[in-house]
Amino acid sequence: MKYVFLISITLVTLQCTAYLNTFYNAEQAFLQANTEHMKIMRHYPDSILTTPSASISTNYERAIEKSLKVINDFQKNQKWKDDALFLIAKSYFYKRSMPKAILRFKELQQQHPNSPFIPETYVYLGKAYIEEGNLSKAEEVISYAIEKYPQLDKDQKLSMLLVEIAIRRQGNAQAISLLEEAYKTVKNEERRIDLVLRLSELYIQLKQYNKAIAILKNAPRKKELPEQSYRLDRALLNCFMQIDSLNAALKQTDLMLAKKLYISHFKEIELKKGIILGLLGRYDDAIAIFEKITAGVDSTTSISDTTGIVSEALYELALIYQKKKAAFDEARKYYNLAAQSSDTLIAIPASKRLSALDILKNLRSAPPDSAEDNNFKIAELFRFELDEPDSAYNQYIAMATGNTGDIVPKSICAAAFVMRENGKDTAKADSLFRVLIEKYPSTDYCKIAQQQLNLPVTYKTREDSALDAFKAAEVLLYEKGEIKAATQAFFNVYKTYSDLPIAPKSLYVAGWLSDDYLQKNKTAKQLYERVCDRFPNSVYCTDYAKPRLKVVMDTLQALAGKKGGNEVSRTQSETDASSSDSTANLNDSMEESSEIDDKGNELDSSSTEPKTRRNYAKYPPADPSAN
Structure with missing residues (x-):
């Protein structure tokens, strides 16, 4: 019995050890992933979340796997189940698997309402809803958390989420109001700097530069917070440049370069200083700074410039040599280096200017x-x-x-x-x-x-005159119903302006009216043929005249058949003659002898419509291409 008791104790101990070991592994995997993830997120202080690398995601997945094992394999031991659920939910959140994260946070709230993690679940849920774009739900959750757990907002953690919601809704005015209220009560210096940065960014977006300058000047700079301090000074510099206060901007760059705290950003500050000197007309001083930044640069180092600072300095050098010094050979040299940059925002315009300078050189020689x-x-x-x-x-x-x-x-x-x-x-x-x-x-x-100069136009181009003549022909057709006169008018537009783009259209319309309205098949045939003889590549030949020409020729042959063999021979010979010279029988006035319409009726040359078709539709579309 003694041995049975000892064995039981040993088994329980082993099981407990396995349980603890599994949870420990889950926790360690999460901590390792989250520590690396936070290092990356420090570079994006205004973002709620950044996408983790593949290696970080792998550790989050390991944390999920081990935590699920704690829940599923040790169901009798509930001591750390809420810990495991919270770890799973957080891992999904940081992996950006928001639907799964939301599901697990809600599961924790429902199954373990007394868990110490419940208040923090609302912070994560609010962030997850924001990332999903469900801003109304995010606002609801965060507002509830501020009311229920005010201690969570002691450093404006939740208030900043409401600001983020307002910004995403394009409600900059509301976001500014929230930030200004938060700034009045915040005591933590790091949070104060963050609030100033967000507030100044919103002022800058609204072009309220003087307000931004006022809060940026008064914001604290801390040695222990070098990046935030640098962002404050950089924002202030940009504001001075936006309001064209260039001397103040130049002074700001000198103050920034005097701070060893910013040594890792010196090249970026020097680039700004060079640009400001160029804007002030101090081109030689600007060149000296840009040459310092680009010293020793060749095509290899230009390509490997990941920051874009060297590439931009090369481009600015080229601009000064081109636009201010007219030293095109020097400009070409620097454009060539900038064009090889991996930064396409620099490489593309540099390539275009390099090409233009090459063309300029060839034209001048x-x-x-x-x-x-x-x-x-x-x-x-x-x-x-x-x-x-x-x-x-x-x-x-x-x-x-x-x-x-x-x-x-x-x-x-x-x-x-x-x-x-x-x-x-x-x-x-x-x-x-x-x-x-x-x-x-x-x-x-x-x-x-x-x-x-908004003066009355007294001069008309041939194009204007051609268009007026075409519109006048349309008036005859649409407003007066004078089809024959309109047909002649369209033909006259072609005859007078045969060198202009309107010519094939006018000639086609004349043929089309002769065909569909006047039933003058021979005239229509000759006009369609002329369209393709004179304008073979025009759409009025390829898409319209050619198909109609076939129909007209078939009609002519069919009508000639009714007159007997002799008439067929005569028609055939006319067709052959027209094939060799399609316009030989077409007079400038378009007056012809009477013809036979498609019902065998003889047309009166003075009539505008077939005698037996008085109710024939008079008004086809103005533009035959609509057909």
């Missing part, structure tokens, strides 16, 4: 006989590719004063637009547009100038 065309292309490069409006303007004006012909008004017009773009000099632009109206009244540029 081209033979003199193409100088006029090349000079205009050079001006376009400065204007559109190299972001040098002053150089573009000077190039256009030089071309306007040193040439004759169409290039003069063309250059004046382009120069006017350069001055008008971005409100650069609207008075000068208006003056140039008036020169076009006064000196070049019979050009397209006069019309453009009148439109830009």
Whole structure:
């Protein structure tokens, strides 16, 4: 009996040891994962949660596995079941498996209402609902927690979640109000800095820079909190730059560079200082700083620049050499290095500017006989590719004063637009547009100038006249119902403006009306053939005239068959003749001898409609492409 008792004691002890060991392993796996995870999250202080790495996720999964074993394999021992459930729920949360996390937190609340972990479950549930985008539920849970467990909000942990909800709802004003209230009561210095940073970010989003500057200046800087202190000074620097207080911004960079606390950020601060010096017009000083940042850089180090600081410095150097020094070879060298950066925000514009400088070099070395065309292309490069409006303007004006012909008004017009773009000099632009109206009244540029100055347009281009003639033909068709006159009018548009894009459309409409309305099959056939002879690649040939031409030719042959063999032969010979010269029999006036319609009725050449079809629909769609 004694031995049985000892064995029982031993078994119970072993079972308890296994139980404790399993839970211990679960807890250690979670602690290891969460410690590494928190190190990553310190770099994203404004985020509720960041995605864990694969190795961290593996440890969270191990914690879940061991905790489930505690619950399932040791059901008689309930002592640490709430611990295991809480560990499972937290592991799912940090793995970003929010539905599973929410389910487990609720299970803990329902099955273990007296667990010491219950208050904290509401914090996690609120965060999980925010991450899921269920903001109403998150607000409900967090508000309940603040009321039920006010101690949880002693350092504004829950209040900051309400701020996050307001921000995600685009309610910046509400978020600011919540932050301002929280700031009044917070005592922890680290929390105060966090609140200032969030509040200043919201002020900056609303462009309330002076409010942001006021709270950033007064915020505490702590040696034991170097990253937060740096973020405060960086935000203050950015505010000074946003309000163009460049001297204050420059002073701020010097103050930041004097703090050894920020030594890991010195290159970033120097980059900002170089940009500010460039904005102040101190280009040589800016170059010196950028060259210091990029010292010893080649294509290999440019590619491996993960911070983007070196790449941006290279790009800024290139911009100064291009735009301020006109040293294009130096600019090309730095654009080439920046273009090899892994940062696409730098590499792509650098590549474009490098290409533009190469084109500029080729244009300037081209033979003199193409100088006029090349000079205009050079001006376009400065204007559109190299972001040098002053150089573009000077190039256009030089071309306007040193040439004759169409290039003069063309250059004046382009120069006017350069001055008008971005409100650069609207008075000068208006003056140039008036020169076009006064000196070049019979050009397209006069019309453009009148439109830009909101003046009545007195000059019409051939395109305008062609469009007016087409619209007049439509009036005859739609408003007056004069089909024959409209058909002639559409044909006249083609005849007068055969070199313009409206020509194939006009010619097709004339054929279409002859076909569908006037029943003039031979005329329609000749017009359709002319569409394809003159405009073979036009949609009015490929998609419309060709299919209709086949139908018309079949109709002509069928009608000719009713007249007998001789008529068939005559029709066939006419068809053959038209094949060799489809427009030989088409007069400019489109007047023809009478024809036979599809019912064998003879058409009166003076009539606008077939005699037996007075109720035929008069108004087809204005644009035949609608068919």
